[in-house]
Amino acid sequence: xxTTWYIPAPTLRAIAAPPAGSSxxxxxxxxxxxxxxxxxxxxDVPLLPEGHRLARELGAEIGPRLGSLHTSPVLRCxxxxxxxxxxxxxxxxxxxxxxxxxxxxxxxxxxTAAATWRTHGHEAVxxxxxxxxxxxxxxxxxxxxxxxxxxxxxxxxxxxxxxVFVTHDSLxxxxxxxxxxxxxxxxxxxxxxxxxxxVLEEGGVLAxxxxxxxxxxxx
Numbered sequence: 001x002x003t004t005w006y007i008p009a010p011t012l013r014a015i016a017a018p019p020a021g022s023s024x025x026x027x028x029x030x031x032x033x034x035x036x037x038x039x040x041x042x043x044d045v046p047l048l049p050e051g052h053r054l055a056r057e058l059g060a061e062i063g064p065r066l067g068s069l070h071t072s073p074v075l076r077c078x079x080x081x082x083x084x085x086x087x088x089x090x091x092x093x094x095x096x097x098x099x100x101x102x103x104x105x106x107x108x109x110x111x112t113a114a115a116t117w118r119t120h121g122h123e124a125v126x127x128x129x130x131x132x133x134x135x136x137x138x139x140x141x142x143x144x145x146x147x148x149x150x151x152x153x154x155x156x157x158x159x160x161x162x163x164v165f166v167t168h169d170s171l172x173x174x175x176x177x178x179x180x181x182x183x184x185x186x187x188x189x190x191x192x193x194x195x196x197x198x199v200l201e202e203g204g205v206l207a208x209x210x211x212x213x214x215x216x217x218x219x
Contacts, residue, residue: 005032007058007193010210014197021160025152028195029172030080031055047079055080059087067161069094072101077166100167105148112137130177130184145178179207180214
């Protein structure tokens with residue numbers, strides 16, 4: 001069955017919403033990829049042509065406001081970042097960032113974490129991350145989110161514009177959960193190109209994810 005993919009409406013709203021001169025950080029899932037073979041990591045699975053098209057369209061929506069691009073080193077994320085830059089008509093070069101994947105901010109030991117994923121399954125791992133339940137090889141979800149948000153702020157230089165951080169569904173879900181203080185479930189996992197949006201403003205950081213809004217309590 002053919003599936004028609006779109007840029008998620010919350011991502012488009014986030015891009016359109018920030019006041020002029022503000023700094024917007026998008027922790028965004030990569031675009032549409034091919035299937036990951038069973039029992040494989042899928043690190044080398046590229047975007048589908050539809051994924052390239054949508055990422056370019058997203059870049060065009062951002063345009064000259066694109067301030068910086070950081071990406072997980074995993075191929076589908078790198079593909080997404082380059083397509084966003086091309087669509088924006090930007091000379092910004094994507095920066096490889098292992099806090100966004102391979103292993104990512106929520107993984108302390110890659111080999112042990114991979115075994116945990118195989119043993120417990122993706123949904124159980126995601127639940128552990130959003131509830132700060134420690135599993136072998138994984139970091140405490142709240143501590144990891146604090147570190148990731150601080151890293152994103154530093155990487156953006158808090159300069160005006162849209163700063164894109166391309167990553168994976170597990171990082172978006174866990175970070176959104178802790179930034180909003182909500183126990184997100186499988187129904188809240190991000191679609192392709194869906195993002196946790198962080199708006200930096202005087203006195204703190206506002207977080208947006210789908211229809212949920214909140215002030216990041218520690219930022």
